[in-house]
Amino acid sequence: MPVKNSELKGFYRKSTEERIETLRDYCHLNDEEISILKNNGSLNRETGEKLVENYISNMEIPMGIATNFSINGRDYLIPMAIEEPSVIAACSNGARIARMAGGFRAYASSSIMYGQIQLTNLDDIGKAKTEILMERENILRIANEASRTLSKLGKGAREITFHNVKYDEHVLIIHLEIDTGDAMGANIINSMVERVSPFLEAITGGTVVLKILSNLSPLRIVRAYATFRKDAIGGPEVVERFIHAARLAEEDIFRAATHNKGIMNGIDAVLLAIMNDWRQAEANAHAYAAIKGPYGSLTHYELDNNGDIIGSIEIPVSVGTVGGTSASIPKAKICQKILDIKDARELEEVLACVGLAQNFAAMRALSDEGIQxxxxxxxxxxxxxxxxxxxxxxxxxxxxxxxxxxxxxxxxxxxxxxxxxxx
The missing domain is CATH 1.10.8 (Helicase, Ruva Protein; domain 3)
Incomplete structure (x- = not known):
């Protein structure tokens, strides 16, 4: 059999039909497999071709609804797209138990993101900081010229801070704090930092290398909590084992990685259903889990005076309800309608509660009959x-x-x- 060569020259120039036929020959696909690839579902080919390079088809993922959620006194149905069988059932069960004691309470702090600029070849870091701060108003003005929409909404670039790095004493990292409102903000942040970079070079004599958003958003935090009654969990013995397991996740990186993955099982599934960027959510959450020291749990559990478990989560969540590709995906638009949220902050609060419900349900199973x-x-x-x-x-x-x-x-x-x- 001849050795395959993946250098498919001009593949990107081919039509979708031609690419599929290329794959038929290259990968020995049969007629049934070709027919499956040509079935695009609810997302038409023309839209798909505009969204990704070398498009061939759409990938279906099972989608269901998590029930029982009461958040800040309001009920929600949560669309979730995921291939793992137990996630939606576990999430619904966690929300059911939280509902017995009044449901979830949540608060999203702000919609501030960081735009990061790497300024190199500086003679003196202290001098550069001073020059930048003296031009603070001009820098913010230049950045905000990149988005009239944000400016009209009273959002946009708000502040300048610095972050020193150790690898080179002539390098300064500038953080542009940007309020992105109901947008996740990646594109506008990138436009802002690119726009101000020439001015920063001019006033400092340095050279800008990287200029891009940071997916870590420590100023865009959601905090949520719920009470889970001991009788609904399985009684005092299960509660005791539960707390032991929770403490391990707070101190042991091997357990914390799996523990936090359980949180993201829920959050990612919602983000995928509404076509928000779940990859940045993963990077954001895991980076935040290590921001204060060794990598640890994003949730915390303790007992109240009644012996019930109070579970809380502190997690960075940066999502958008405007912009992005979600408006182009028919099922994503339907999922947004099912969620029925009014703005990005409400969506972030919902996501944090989903993460807490998912994590609690997994912890309860581990502490009782086992996860399997x-x-x-x-x-x-x-x-x-x-x-x-x-x-x-x-x-x-x-x-x-x-x-x-x-x-x-x-x-x-x-x-x-x-x-x-x-x-």
Missing amino acids: KGHMALHSKNLAMAVGATGDNIEKVAEMLVKSGSINMTNARVILDKLMKGE
């Missing part, structure tokens, strides 16, 4: 379909897998074979 029992029970349907079960046989195979206690693909195949033979 519920997860694998839901996963059994995936296994049934993976071995070829269809129709009613999917439920039958899944049910028999759970009863057998051996939830794996080999056993699923054996069970399906017996069903097909009428045994």
